[in-house]
Amino acid sequence: MSIQEEIAQVEEELKNTVYNKATSHHIGKLKAKLARLRDEVVKRAASKSSGEGYSVKKSGDATVTLVGFPSVGKSTLLNKLTDANSEVGAYEFTTLDVIPGAMEYKNATIQILDVPGLVKGAASGRGRGKEVIAVVRNTNLVLFMLDVFQLQHYDILKEELYQAGIRLDQRAPDVVIKRQDRGGVIVSSTKELEMDEDLIKDILNEYKIHNAHVLIRDNINIDQLIDAVMGNRVYIPSIIAVNKVDLADPMSLEAAKRKFPDAAFISADRDVDLHIVQDNIYDALDFIRIYLKPQGGPADLEEPMIVQNGTTVGDVCDKLHRDFRRKFRYSQIWGRSAKHPGQRAGLDHVLKDEDLVTLIINM
Numbered sequence: 001m002s003i004q005e006e007i008a009q010v011e012e013e014l015k016n017t018v019y020n021k022a023t024s025h026h027i028g029k030l031k032a033k034l035a036r037l038r039d040e041v042v043k044r045a046a047s048k049s050s051g052e053g054y055s056v057k058k059s060g061d062a063t064v065t066l067v068g069f070p071s072v073g074k075s076t077l078l079n080k081l082t083d084a085n086s087e088v089g090a091y092e093f094t095t096l097d098v099i100p101g102a103m104e105y106k107n108a109t110i111q112i113l114d115v116p117g118l119v120k121g122a123a124s125g126r127g128r129g130k131e132v133i134a135v136v137r138n139t140n141l142v143l144f145m146l147d148v149f150q151l152q153h154y155d156i157l158k159e160e161l162y163q164a165g166i167r168l169d170q171r172a173p174d175v176v177i178k179r180q181d182r183g184g185v186i187v188s189s190t191k192e193l194e195m196d197e198d199l200i201k202d203i204l205n206e207y208k209i210h211n212a213h214v215l216i217r218d219n220i221n222i223d224q225l226i227d228a229v230m231g232n233r234v235y236i237p238s239i240i241a242v243n244k245v246d247l248a249d250p251m252s253l254e255a256a257k258r259k260f261p262d263a264a265f266i267s268a269d270r271d272v273d274l275h276i277v278q279d280n281i282y283d284a285l286d287f288i289r290i291y292l293k294p295q296g297g298p299a300d301l302e303e304p305m306i307v308q309n310g311t312t313v314g315d316v317c318d319k320l321h322r323d324f325r326r327k328f329r330y331s332q333i334w335g336r337s338a339k340h341p342g343q344r345a346g347l348d349h350v351l352k353d354e355d356l357v358t359l360i361i362n363m
């Protein structure tokens, strides 16, 4: 049996098994097996991929990838929002490579990537899908682009990214799995779990983990436990832009807005409401402003450094100079993240919006 046939068989069995207390173990094991098989497919596809043309250099303060079916208007939007000159064609698959563009917005430089249209089967290596997936995994935000008449594409795109280990709009579950040499699987959790301990052990056994300490600090479900075991998942926020609203009649536009209340409804071609996409991108990236203050001197309050929430002093060092982390002595912080003005802090210190930072570097 080929791996694809095996996957189909497990999927079929899952579909035909009704969830209840008696079947929950069986379902858990099937899900674990399915995740392992799918991961195998993704790995095989990746090892065959040449990767040519997909090593886009990251630049700017954050990176956004446009994800959508062919011809939804990705190139058009990229050209409107950035300095890129992506070829726009009235036929499918005009974007054969990754086209990067830089968008300057509210002091931030945001890199936007236009990748070949993602179509069904991407995660298992169909078309250029696997390379697209590799690009998406490394970005800070996914911007789904939908054609106002093809809203059903959203579920297909999301499912495709899910299969490839990309988890959208959720945080990584707080699960720590420490492998041991002996002693079996020992589970401790701080929350009431819907899975019992035997099921957790069964799932770990599916991945040949027979001895481990498992600490669970979230109320996770089976899928999230599998994610934690696999370890290669990425967690990325996402937003939606619905394009070609100029072609839609008021009724279908209303229906679309009800389906996706948080989306931006735009016409890339006719310049309708593109500033809403810009705002949504900026907000979703969750930026904060950091002001650098030379030692003993006043801070530069004119030009903040734009970084994502969660940035550490070490990240700031990396952004300024490739040697700064190595030559770092200490930093001083004024502002929300400081316990007192001028607090000394190390590389791991997490900064907050509008902090003033002085870096003391060995020269």
Ligand SMILES: Nc1nc2c(ncn2[C@@H]2O[C@H](COP(=O)(O)OP(=O)(O)OP(=O)(O)O)[C@@H](O)[C@H]2O)c(=O)[nH]1
Residues within 6 Å of the ligand: 068, 069, 070, 071, 072, 073, 074, 075, 076, 077, 087, 088, 089, 090, 091, 092, 093, 094, 095, 096, 115, 116, 117, 243, 244, 245, 246, 247, 266, 267, 268, 269, 270
């Ligand atoms: N009516 C209308 N047409 C649009 C709009 N945006 C883009 N188009 C047209 O849709 C077609 C496809 O646009 P592209 O920007 O090439 O689409 P794409 O998503 O980059 O397509 P691929 O490169 O094939 O993945 C072109 O003919 C565009 O002129 C819009 O807002 N309204």
